[in-house]
Amino acid sequence: MRILLVEDDADLGPAIARALRAEHFAVDLATDGIDGAHLGETELFDAAVLDLGLPGKDGVTVLGEWRRAGRTMPVLILTAREAWSDKVAGFKAGADDYMVKPFRVEELVMRLRALVRRAAGHAAARVTCGPLAFETQTGQFELDGMPLKLTAFEWRVLSALMLRKEAVIERLDLLERVYEGDADVDSNSLEVIVGRLRRKIGATMIETVRGRGYRLTASVAA
Numbered sequence: 633m634r635i636l637l638v639e640d641d642a643d644l645g646p647a648i649a650r651a652l653r654a655e656h657f658a659v660d661l662a663t664d665g666i667d668g669a670h671l672g673e674t675e676l677f678d679a680a681v682l683d684l685g686l687p688g689k690d691g692v693t694v695l696g697e698w699r700r701a702g703r704t705m706p707v708l709i710l711t712a713r714e715a716w717s718d719k720v721a722g723f724k725a726g727a728d729d730y731m732v733k734p735f736r737v738e739e740l741v742m743r744l745r746a747l748v749r750r751a752a753g754h755a756a757a758r759v760t761c762g763p764l765a766f767e768t769q770t771g772q773f774e775l776d777g778m779p780l781k782l783t784a785f786e787w788r789v790l791s792a793l794m795l796r797k798e799a800v801i802e803r804l805d806l807l808e809r810v811y812e813g814d815a816d817v818d819s820n821s822l823e824v825i826v827g828r829l830r831r832k833i834g835a836t837m838i839e840t841v842r843g844r845g846y847r848l849t850a851s852v853a854a
Contacts, residue, residue, distance in 0.1 A: 633656075633657050633658070633678040633679070633744075633745075633748055633788060633791055633792070633809065634657070634658040634659075634660070634676070634677050634678050634788075634808065634809045634810070634811075634812070635652055635657045635658065635659050635660070635677060635678065635679055635680065635681060635744065636659075636660050636662065636668070636671055636672055636675075636677040636679075636680040636681070636705075637649055637652070637659055637660065637661045637662070637680075637681045638661075638662045638663075638665070638667075638668030638671075638672075638680065638681065638682045638683055638686065638691070638694065639661070639662075639663070639681070639683045639710070640663050640664055640683060640685070640686050640687055641683075642663075645661050645663060646661065648681070648710075648737070648740070649661050651737045651740075651741070652740075652741065652744075653784075655741050655771060656771060656782075656784045656787040656788060656791075657744070657788075658788060658809070658810060658811060658812045659812060660675070660677070660812050660813045664686055664687045664688040664689070665686035665687065665688045665689025665690060665691065665693065665694045666688040666689050667688075668682070668686065668689075668694050669689055669693075669694045669697050669698070671813070672694070672697075672698045672703055672705070673697065673698060673701045673703060675808065675813060676805060676808040676809065677705050678705065678706075678748045678751070678792075678809060679705055679706045679707070679708065679744050679747050679748050679751070680698075680705055680706070680707045680708070681707075681708050681710050681740070681744070682694060682695060682707055682708070682709050682710065682727075683709075683710060683711055684709060684711040684713050684718065684722070685711065685712070685713070691709065691711070691722075692721050692722060692725045695707055695709075695722070695725040695726050695727060696725045696726065698726070699725065699726035704751075705751070706728040706729070706747035706748065706750075706751050707726065707727050707728055707729075708727070708728065708729040708730070708731060708740075708743060708744060708747060709722045709727045709729070709730045709731070710731050710733065710735065710740070711730075711731075711732065711733060712732065712733045713732070714732045728747055729743055729747060731743065742769055745768050745769055745771065746768070746769070748768075748795070749768045749795065752795035752796060754768070754795065757769045759794055759795065759797070761794060761797040761798075761837070761848055761849070761850045762837065762849075762850030763775055763776045763833075763834075763850075764780075764794070764833055764837065764848075764850075765777075766790075766791065766794045766795075768795075771787070771791075773787070773790060773794075775832070775833055780832060780833070782829075782832070783828075785810055785821075785825050786825055786828060786829055786832075788809060788810045789806060789809075789810055789822070789825050789826065789829060790829055790833075790848075792805075792806055792809045792810070793806075793838065793846060793847070793848035794848060796848075797848045797849070797850075798847065798848070798849055798850075798851075799847060800841045800844050800845055800846070800847045801845050801846055801847070802844055802845040803822060803844070803845040803846070804845075805845070806822060806845060806846065807822055810822070810825070826838055826840075826846060837849065837850070
């Protein structure tokens with residue numbers, strides 16, 4: 633899961649990014665509304681966390697521009713503004729959730745996981761595919777009822793595949809969901825990660841669709 637964080641506070645922004653990365657999210661941090669608007673319109677994200685009081689361009693304006701550009705990613709507004717009028721303006725602009733500072737990071741993580749899950753079409757917190765289960769609210773994967781130990785990159789790839797199980801995910805889409813925008817990506821890195829996942833969950837569960845990408849499937853699982 634790749635998150636766009638738009639936060640101008642020099643201490644809070646990096647602190648939120650570190651906390652989200654500790655939960656295996658890939659995070660791109662923009663510190664003003666202009667950069668945030670550009671990133672949200674030009675790159676692929678699973679969700680965005682957006683402050684309202686931003687330099688260059690305020691958060692409601694940024695959100696409105698994303699929606700007019702056809703960007704449908706879930707957006708959680710995270711702001712010190714708690715007035716009802718600010719909440720109304722945020723939701724009218726296209727927000728999916730609204731949190732007021734100060735806040736608990738654990739709650740932010742849970743809300744983001746729920747937003748991403750629902751955006752992928754899953755109402756229930758537990759998503760299954762054959763012997764594989766994903767507890768989206770905790771981020772834990774299980775295989776045949778046993779916890780599955782994954783690296784951050786493995787978790788990002790498998791969560792993307794799991795939330796879109798039985799559908800082909802284009803290789804470029806997977807790369808964009810796994811790596812942050814400034815990452816130096818090796819051309820074979822995705823194949824290496826998929827190979828490690830196949831050894832952990834079974835070689836037949838992740839199907840290569842030649843010329844396109846990958847599909848997580850239970851139909852041919854061993």
